[in-house]
Each structure stands twice: as C-alpha cells, then as structure tokens.
Amino acid sequence: MSEEPQTEVSQKETATPIDDTYPPDKSLLLSFKFHRARFIYLGQEPSCLRVHHHAPTWHFEKEITIVRDLVMLVGLDRISEISYEHYNARLISTIYEHWQPKANTFYFIWGEMTLSLDDVQYLIGLSADSDVPITEGSWSLSKLVEIFKKNLYQDNNFFNSIKTGGQSNSLSVIKLVNFYAGKLEKYNDSIQNERPAEQKKNAMSALYVARTYMLYVLGTFLLPVKNGSYVTARYLHFFEKDKENIKWSWGFIVLEHLFHNLGTTSRTDGK
Template identity: 30%
Template sequence: MDDIAMDDDPTSDDADIVDEDILTQPFPGGPTDPSILKSFKSHVATAIWNGADERGLLKCHNYLFKISSWPWWERGNNATFVNIAEMSGLAQLACYTYRFVNKIVVSNFVESWQPETNTCHLTVGEMTITLDDVATILGLPIVGKFMRKLSERRAIALVVNTLEIDEQEVTHEMYSAGDNSVRLEWLRAYFHNVTDNDSMERIACVDRAYLLFLLGCSLFSDKTGTRVPVVYLSLLSNLTTVSSYAWGAAALAYLYRQMGYASRSDVK
C-alpha cells in the first residue's frame, strides 16, 4: 500500500529549538545505551527527574470558532459547492473539533510520550494512537497517494493556478504569512461566499480554498492558529481525487510529531 508521507511541517516554531548535543546522551536513571531513546535528555521527564518544577498543564488549541466563521452549511443556493466539498471526504472535519478537552489527561499522556517509539510509556506498558483509531474517529482514508515538499517558486505558482489569484498578491500574502503559507483569515475573506450562479471555475476555487482552510484549522493546525501551508493545495488541485489520499495516515504522522515536540521540557 502507498501510505501518504508528509514532509516536516514548516510552520512549527518548536522545530528550531532542538539541541542536537543533548539528544545523544542517556537519560539519568533510565537507559544507559545512548543509541536507544536518545531524546530523553531533552524530555520533560528528565526535568522532573532532576527536581525541576512541573511546567503545568499544556494548552490545547481549538479552532472551532474559525471553522464556525465560514458557515457554508447554513447558506442556501450553494448546492454545487457543498456537493464537491462532501465528495472530498474532508467536509466532515468541520464537525469533529472538540468543545472540551481534559488538559490534565492530555498533559499526563504527553509527559509519558516517547518520540523514538511514538508510544506512551506507562506503568501498565506501552500504548499509542493507531491508524485504526484515526479511521474510526475521523472516518478518513489511511492508505493512498503521497505528496512532496514545494519550493517557494512552485508554491506561489500552485496558489495562482489553483485559486486563480494574481501572482503579485499571492507573493505578498505568502511573504506576510511566512513559511510558504497563507493566512486562514485571508482565505476566508477572499472566498467566503459562493452560489450556484457562479461559474464552475469559481466554485472549484472556493472549494479548494475552503478545504485548505479546513485542513489548517483541524488536521494540520499549528500553535499560531493563523496560517496553513499551501503545499496541501497540490492535493486539492483535482477535486475529484481528493478522497484518494491517505489523510488519516498524514494526520497521525503529524500528531506523532507534535506530541514529540510537546514532550520537550522547554515547550510550554
């Protein structure tokens, strides 16, 4: 099977704080072989082991209010747009954002998370989140095609061609957002309204913009909560094949990576 393979997320601020020197030393009182579980030296468990104050509860981001700001499900005369969005298999993500999360439980799981194995090390053994969990909870495909990273020039061309926006304006927006991304609010403001009276080209552009917006608010959100990498547009250019990608596998890989970042002692 062809699992989707996402490149490193360019939007994560935590990617810049890795100290490679401390990732190659053993955890005191833990593994003595530095080739096993190397990142324990920078793990939050190490800080606690050494007597540091616990960092408190992690903040769990929720962008439900952003999704609610683009209420396509409440609008009339937009059946064509709705049908295309639903055919993609991603439209249901608008309903899956949580209204409440137990920060104590989440924080405790993060403190027991080990990036090398992508598992929680508990007193009862190891446990993890599986592809089956993702498929069951989100209803997303876990096998399918993959994507590749884009250069800045190709990223700009991708936005221009798929969303039909002037190149100069796209360049300015991506420069403002940074990291080959566009702002979520920019997408909503530009494409918030569409009806069946619009051309099929316009409806298709709005669908791509909305699905990109939805991905930035759900599966691939970052702690800024303001932008989304345009690389995902490469998967949305042909709206009839969006459902053929392994979105569930990508979501799980992204979650694993973010859990790994959150397990570092200097991440708040």
C-alpha cells in the same frame, strides 16, 4: 503435578539506574534524561506547553450543497463535525508527558498503547489505505503563485493581498476565511452590476470555495503550524483537476505529523 518453569532475570534487566532520577527499568523511557517526565519526578516544574491555536472558525455547514459535496469527495468533510473552538491545555500537556518518542507509544501505569492508522480511520474518519500525499522539497515563490492562480483562478495582486505579510509566502488563514467563507452567492451577486470590462472581477465558483476550505482544513487541523494562523499554497497541489480520481491517505500524514509533534514537545525543552 509438574512445577512451573522458573524464569531467570538477567543482570541487564535489573541494571542499577544511572542515578536516582531514572526508573529501575531503563527501557521504560529510552531517553528519560531529556524527557518531561524526569522534571516531574524530580519535583521540578517543566516549561509550560503553550497551546496556541488561533485559527478562525469556518462554518462549513452554512456553505451551499455543491461546496459540501465537493469537499466530501476528497474525504475532508468530517473535520467540521469533530473540530472544537476551545482546547484543554492541561489535557494536552498530560498527553505529551506520557509519550515516548523513541517507541512512538504512550506509557501509563497499566501498560503501553499507541495510535495506529486504524484508529485514525475509524475514530476520526480519515482514509488510511490510499495514496500518501507528499509535497517534496521547498517551493519557489513563482511556483507557489502559479499553483495558487491555477487552482483558485486569482491573480498576483490577490495572492499578495492574502499573504501573512513580511517576507513570508504563506497564506493568512484569517484572510482566506474572511474572503471565501459563506460568501459565494453574495460575492457573485455583487459583481453582476455593469462595469467597464477592465474592472470586472472573476466570479467565485463552488470549486474555488471548496478548494480553499480544504486548504483551510490542512492548515488549521490536519497539518497545522503551532498557532494555526497560516498555510502554504502548495497544498493546493492535492486538489488539482488531474488528481480528482486519487483518494488521498489523509490519515497517514496526520499520524506522521502527530508523532513528530508529540516527540518534539515531550522533551524538557519542548514548547
């Protein structure tokens, strides 16, 4: 019988660690010096990752059928079925501690694993093989107001009333939910009373409610800020009439957004 070939190990592969807080194989953590795992190895307590997610709940299942159908056509109806009102902060911290941002992979004692577009598509149900939704650059206030009025058929006063307040031009998720969620029929019934023409309000349509719900989904689940309390009006760009036939790759932007946030919070100064 022939002997098995011997594998030589180079000096580079067995290089002496920089100090005793590094793993012998430095390729395990390419930026170990700044990783949360180093604090844990040293027995130090890394800064807590505070899980802030205060987005209000929109009970999508209570909306009328046409609203649900419009959201389904865009591919965002699954979110209501897989979202939770509570989050496990300990589990989230554990996930970050095993993430290696340079390689976009998780490191575990049994090996490595990563997330792919197929995972997003088959586990979450978000499309991953279509056009990538991109909103490039910064948008001026006038442009934000324009797209808001065009897609929700509201005026400047309503835009200002629905903002978060202060100098920010972002929209308050709480105010959007309070105004639109489950209010379609009730709101329209209330404006049927005779009033002077100048006091009449615009009727709320199923399309406007559907667009607002999709804005809510992007701002609180798919592309959230840390606390999920506000969202930019420019996301309405994806739902305009001239883009009705475009199938957006929501899975792509969700994965990119997730990788970015995992990388940021896996470091020792992550918050």
